[in-house]
Amino acid sequence: MSLSITNLEVNYGKHEVLKKLSINELKKGSFTALLGPNAAGKSTLFKSIAGIIKVTGGDITLSDDNLLKSSRKERARRVAFLPQSFHANVALSVFESVLLSLKQQSAWRVKSEDLDRVSNILSLLHIEHLADKDISSLSGGQKQLTAMARILVVEPEVVLLDEPTSALDLHHQLSLLELVKMHTIEKGIITIAALHDVNLAAKFCDNLEVLNKGVIQLSGEPSHVLAQPKLGDTYRVMTSLESTKAGQLYVDAQLYSN
Numbered sequence: 001m002s003l004s005i006t007n008l009e010v011n012y013g014k015h016e017v018l019k020k021l022s023i024n025e026l027k028k029g030s031f032t033a034l035l036g037p038n039a040a041g042k043s044t045l046f047k048s049i050a051g052i053i054k055v056t057g058g059d060i061t062l063s064d065d066n067l068l069k070s071s072r073k074e075r076a077r078r079v080a081f082l083p084q085s086f087h088a089n090v091a092l093s094v095f096e097s098v099l100l101s102l103k104q105q106s107a108w109r110v111k112s113e114d115l116d117r118v119s120n121i122l123s124l125l126h127i128e129h130l131a132d133k134d135i136s137s138l139s140g141g142q143k144q145l146t147a148m149a150r151i152l153v154v155e156p157e158v159v160l161l162d163e164p165t166s167a168l169d170l171h172h173q174l175s176l177l178e179l180v181k182m183h184t185i186e187k188g189i190i191t192i193a194a195l196h197d198v199n200l201a202a203k204f205c206d207n208l209e210v211l212n213k214g215v216i217q218l219s220g221e222p223s224h225v226l227a228q229p230k231l232g233d234t235y236r237v238m239t240s241l242e243s244t245k246a247g248q249l250y251v252d253a254q255l256y257s258n
């Protein structure tokens with residue numbers, strides 16, 4: 001199984017946001033970070049893959065199927081999307097919300113395995129203690145973890161996470177990305193996460209795609225991408241590549257001096 005994007009074009013009215021954007025064969029079990037400055041088009045790319053917005057040209061291929069030609073239901077079964085903001089204005093508990101997400105993809109009769117699956121995913125994300133809480137009463141980070149549980153419980157082929165750590169403290173950022181990485185490998189899925197922290201991306205992801213001005217500017221293994229001066233140009237900063245005592249690469253960034 002692999003996901004490829006070829007010459008993807010997306011416009012909002014006259015504004016061309018994605019301009020013949022291509023991403024080569026992301027393989028099952030791979031965890032890709034989608035990097036790029038604000039307004040680069042990361043959410044737009046995710047929404048195009050998930051089938052939420054229309055594309056004007058190009059192809060999105062998953063295991064030889066052109067996703068652009070598959071039905072909305074089929075697309076939703078195969079591709080799960082975690083949007084940037086998670087609205088929780090319904091009177092459901094965390095457990096019910098995750099169960100509802102699972103049952104949207106299958107027959108409505110709830111079996112004991114469904115309940116086990118929901119319990120397991122809540123435990124995996126360490127939010128089992130929130131199971132009976134009303135989702136509207138959760139903190140921002142707890143809502144983000146619940147949204148993640150709703151995605152992972154479905155076991156799709158492709159998981160798209162739009163800034164999944166934005167509401168999380170440092171501990172939860174690390175534990176969530178570690179969990180996503182393990183889940184991606186164990187379930188053999190393709191995961192892409194839009195992240196703003198290039199060092200977190202390099203720590204957990206095996207592939208980085210840097211999007212700017214509607215196209216992928218840099219692509220490849222973290223050690224390759226972080227070493228490119230073009231990475232700094234993309235963010236309008238100066239970057240230098242450093243290494244920790246443990247051998248972990250990281251980028252030090254400075255604003256341009258006047």
Ligand SMILES: Nc1ncnc2c1ncn2[C@@H]1O[C@H](COP(=O)(O)OP(=O)(O)OP(=O)(O)O)[C@@H](O)[C@H]1O
Nearest residue numbers: 012015017036037038039040041042043044045084
């Ligand atoms: N619904 C919309 N209608 C019109 N323009 C839009 C719409 N959504 C996004 N845009 C524009 O498309 C461009 C890309 O936006 P997008 O949200 O994809 O960027 P992003 O890389 O996800 O940004 P950020 O990192 O700030 O979340 C921006 O210029 C934005 O203003």
